[in-house]
Amino acid sequence: MSSLWLWAAALFYSLGLAFALLTVVQQRQTWFRLAMSGIGLGFLFHFVSLVERGITAGHFPVTNISEATSLFAFLITAGFLLAHRRYHMTSFTVFALPVVFVMTLAAAASQHPSPTVAPILKSGWVPLHVSATLVGYAALLLACLAGVMYLIQERELKRKDPHAFYYRLPPLETIDRLGSQALAIGFPFITVGMSVGLLGAMASWEAGWVQDPKVAISALLWVIYLLLILSRVRAGWRGHKAALSAILGLAMALVSWGANYLSTHHAFLGH
Amino acid sequence: MQLSLVGLSHHTAPIEVRERLHFPEKDLPAALHALVERDAVEEAIILSTCNRVEILARLTDDADARSLLGDFLSRQRRVPRDLLDKHLYHHSQREAVRHIFRVAASLDSMIVGEPQVLGQVKAAYATGRAVGTVGSILDAVLAHAFATAKKVRTETGVAASAVSVSYAAVELARKIFGSLEGKTVFLIGAGKMSELAARHLRRSGARAIFVANRTLARAEELAKELGGETVRFDELLNFISRADIVISSTGAPVYIIKKEHGARFLAERRNRPMFFIDIAVPRDIDPALNKLNNIFLYDIDDLQQVVEANLRQRRREALRAEEIVEREVDRLLGRLKRxxxxxxxxxxxxxxxxxxxxxxxxxxxxxxxxxxxxxxxxxxxxxxxxxxxxxxxxxxxxxxxxxxxxxxxxxxxxxxxxx
Structure with a gap:
C-alpha cells in the first residue's frame, strides 16, 4: 500500500498552511513564498500518490472512501491553485488549506488494502462519473469558502468598525467574482458526472436504482446547483444572497455525500 | 568615533520655536560648510523639516556635542541659547543611530508611517554628499537607515492604512469594489471635502464623475475641474443608480435619499454594490440604507471611526517596527566596529x-x-x-x-x- 506519498503530501500541506497563517496573521508577505512552496510540493506528492495507487491497483483509484477523499482533496488544491493564479488572495489560503489538509490526513490515515473490488467499479464509466462529480463538489466547496469570506468581510464593512479581518480579507467584489467563477466551472462537471452516472446505472443496475436515496438527493443537488447559477445570471443575486446560497449548496452536498452510507449502490465496496 | 545627534522636533518644541530654527533649503550648503569648519566636526548633515531640525554629526572623541552643536544652531538661526536649550535633545552613539533610523522609518513622525519624512532625510543626505560633509561613517549610517525604513515599510503594516477621512473613503471603496478602475462617482453638493475625495478616487482609476448642486454655476465649475459632467439637482434621483460611489455634502435639512430610493437603485443596477459617503451635517442620506444588502453607507463619524481604527492598527504595527529598528542598529554598529x-x-x-x-x-x-x-x-x-x-x-x-x-x-x- 502506497501510504508514504500521501503522508508526505499531508506534511507539506501542513507546512504550507502554517506559513500561510504566519503570512496572514502577521501580515508579512515574506512568508508567503514558503507557504506556496509547501502547498506546491504537497500537490506534487499528492499527484504521485494518486498515480502510484492507480498503477498498483490497475484501475482508476476511486474504489473506497479513502481514495475518493484523497482525490477530492487533490481537486480542491487544484482549484485553489487556479484561483490563486487569477486572484492572488493570500487570505484564501487560510480558508482552503485546512480543508485540504484535514482531508488528505484522513485519507492517509484510513488507507487500507482494497479487498476484492466490485466489478462494477472497474467498468469504464464509474471513474468518469466519480471524478467529474468530485470536480463539481470541489468547485462548490471553494464557492462556499468564498461565501464565508464574503460574509465576514461584509460584516466588517457594515459594522463600520474595522477589526483584524478588515485588514486581511480581499475586497468584496473580488470574493464575489471568485465564488461565481467557481460555480460556473463546477456546473458542467457535475452535470456530466451525474448524467454519466444516470446512464451507467440504467445500463447496469437493471431496476432498483430509482429507489436509491442517493440518486434522488443528487438530483436535488443538481437542481440546487442550477438554481445557484441561475439566481446569479437571471435574478442578479450577488454578494450577500449569493454567498449565503453557496454555503447552503455545500450543506446540501454534504447531505448528498452522507447519503453514500444509506445507498446500496454508492457504498463503494457494495454490501 | 563620536556620533551625535542634536535637535528638536514636534515632540519637544512648539511651532513658534521650530519655525525660527528652520533652515531654508538654499541656506543649507553654507550652514554645512560653517559646521565642518569647526575643528571638532568631522562629518555632518542637517535635517530641517516643518516638524524637526536635527544635526547628525561625527565629532572628535573629546568634543562636547551638546554645547558645540547647540551653539552652532543658536548662532546660525539667531535664537538665544537659553530658549533653545529648553527644547533641545541630544543623543549619542547608539542612541543617535537609533534616532535617525526611527526618523527615517517614520516612527518618530507626528502621524506614524507618513511617507514624506524618508524623502526629506534622503534630501538632507544628498545635500551633505554634494557639499562634501558626508564621510564614510555617516554614509554607512544613512544607507543603513534607508534600508531599514524600506524593511519597516514592507514587513510591517505601519504605513498600510489610511489615516485621513478622505483617504479612508478611498480605502473603503477599494475594500468594496477591489479595483476602482472604470467606476462612476456621483457628487451631490460641491463641498471642499467631496472635491478632495473625488480627486483621490479619480487618481485611483475612477472614470466618470457626475456633479449635482443646487447652484448650477458651482456644479459646472467643479465638474470642469474634475473633468466630469453636471446633473440637474431636481433630477439627481434618476441618475444616481448609474454611480458606484456617491458622495453627498449638501446643506439640506432633510434626507435627500431615503431607504426606498436605495431599494430602487439596487433593482435598477441588478444588485451591483453601491458605496454612499455622507459627509453632510445634518445628514443627506437615511442611515437605514446601510441595512440593504450590497449598499454600504458611511457618514462622517463612521469615516472618523475607520481612521481611528487605522491609527490603532498603525500603532500596533509600530511596535513590530521598533524591533526591526533595534535589530538593524545592532547590525550596523557591529559592522562599524569591525x-x-x-x-x-x-x-x-x-x-x-x-x-x-x-x-x-x-x-x-x-x-x-x-x-x-x-x-x-x-x-x-x-x-x-x-x-x-x-x-x-x-x-x-x-x-x-x-x-x-x-x-x-x-x-x-x-x-x-x-x-
Whole structure:
C-alpha cells in the first residue's frame, strides 16, 4: 500500500498552511513564498500518490472512501491553485488549506488494502462519473469558502468598525467574482458526472436504482446547483444572497455525500 | 568615533520655536560648510523639516556635542541659547543611530508611517554628499537607515492604512469594489471635502464623475475641474443608480435619499454594490440604507471611526517596527566596529611584519653571520615599511570619504585580515 506519498503530501500541506497563517496573521508577505512552496510540493506528492495507487491497483483509484477523499482533496488544491493564479488572495489560503489538509490526513490515515473490488467499479464509466462529480463538489466547496469570506468581510464593512479581518480579507467584489467563477466551472462537471452516472446505472443496475436515496438527493443537488447559477445570471443575486446560497449548496452536498452510507449502490465496496 | 545627534522636533518644541530654527533649503550648503569648519566636526548633515531640525554629526572623541552643536544652531538661526536649550535633545552613539533610523522609518513622525519624512532625510543626505560633509561613517549610517525604513515599510503594516477621512473613503471603496478602475462617482453638493475625495478616487482609476448642486454655476465649475459632467439637482434621483460611489455634502435639512430610493437603485443596477459617503451635517442620506444588502453607507463619524481604527492598527504595527529598528542598529554598529580604521592599520602592519619575521626565522637557519643577519633584518624592515606607507596613508584618509567603509572592507579582504 502506497501510504508514504500521501503522508508526505499531508506534511507539506501542513507546512504550507502554517506559513500561510504566519503570512496572514502577521501580515508579512515574506512568508508567503514558503507557504506556496509547501502547498506546491504537497500537490506534487499528492499527484504521485494518486498515480502510484492507480498503477498498483490497475484501475482508476476511486474504489473506497479513502481514495475518493484523497482525490477530492487533490481537486480542491487544484482549484485553489487556479484561483490563486487569477486572484492572488493570500487570505484564501487560510480558508482552503485546512480543508485540504484535514482531508488528505484522513485519507492517509484510513488507507487500507482494497479487498476484492466490485466489478462494477472497474467498468469504464464509474471513474468518469466519480471524478467529474468530485470536480463539481470541489468547485462548490471553494464557492462556499468564498461565501464565508464574503460574509465576514461584509460584516466588517457594515459594522463600520474595522477589526483584524478588515485588514486581511480581499475586497468584496473580488470574493464575489471568485465564488461565481467557481460555480460556473463546477456546473458542467457535475452535470456530466451525474448524467454519466444516470446512464451507467440504467445500463447496469437493471431496476432498483430509482429507489436509491442517493440518486434522488443528487438530483436535488443538481437542481440546487442550477438554481445557484441561475439566481446569479437571471435574478442578479450577488454578494450577500449569493454567498449565503453557496454555503447552503455545500450543506446540501454534504447531505448528498452522507447519503453514500444509506445507498446500496454508492457504498463503494457494495454490501 | 563620536556620533551625535542634536535637535528638536514636534515632540519637544512648539511651532513658534521650530519655525525660527528652520533652515531654508538654499541656506543649507553654507550652514554645512560653517559646521565642518569647526575643528571638532568631522562629518555632518542637517535635517530641517516643518516638524524637526536635527544635526547628525561625527565629532572628535573629546568634543562636547551638546554645547558645540547647540551653539552652532543658536548662532546660525539667531535664537538665544537659553530658549533653545529648553527644547533641545541630544543623543549619542547608539542612541543617535537609533534616532535617525526611527526618523527615517517614520516612527518618530507626528502621524506614524507618513511617507514624506524618508524623502526629506534622503534630501538632507544628498545635500551633505554634494557639499562634501558626508564621510564614510555617516554614509554607512544613512544607507543603513534607508534600508531599514524600506524593511519597516514592507514587513510591517505601519504605513498600510489610511489615516485621513478622505483617504479612508478611498480605502473603503477599494475594500468594496477591489479595483476602482472604470467606476462612476456621483457628487451631490460641491463641498471642499467631496472635491478632495473625488480627486483621490479619480487618481485611483475612477472614470466618470457626475456633479449635482443646487447652484448650477458651482456644479459646472467643479465638474470642469474634475473633468466630469453636471446633473440637474431636481433630477439627481434618476441618475444616481448609474454611480458606484456617491458622495453627498449638501446643506439640506432633510434626507435627500431615503431607504426606498436605495431599494430602487439596487433593482435598477441588478444588485451591483453601491458605496454612499455622507459627509453632510445634518445628514443627506437615511442611515437605514446601510441595512440593504450590497449598499454600504458611511457618514462622517463612521469615516472618523475607520481612521481611528487605522491609527490603532498603525500603532500596533509600530511596535513590530521598533524591533526591526533595534535589530538593524545592532547590525550596523557591529559592522562599524569591525571596520574602524585604526585597528585595520594595526592589523595590516602586524600581518606584513609577521610575514617578515617568519621569513627571517627561515633565513637564520642558513649560515648567516650576525652582521649579515642584522643587515637583512634592517633591509626587510625598511622594505615592508615602504610597502605599507602608501596603503596606511590611504586608509587614514578613508573616514572622510563617503565610500570609505566599503574600501576599508575591501582592504581587509585584499590582505585577508581577520576580523
Amino acid at each position: 571596520l574602524e580604521v585604526a585597528p585595520t592599520i594595526a592589523a595590516l602592519q602586524e600581518h606584513l611584519h609577521g610575514i617578515r619575521q617568519q621569513e627571517l626565522e627561515r633565513a637564520r637557519l642558513r649560515d648567516l653571520s650576525p652582521e649579515q643577519h642584522t643587515a637583512v633584518e634592517e633591509m626587510t624592515r625598511r622594505l615592508v615599511n615602504k610597502i605599507l606607507h602608501g596603503p596606511i596613508a590611504e586608509l587614514k584618509r578613508l573616514p572622510q570619504e563617503p565610500n570609505g567603509l566599503k574600501l576599508t572592507e575591501f582592504a581587509r579582504r585584499l590582505f585577508r585580515l581577520k576580523e
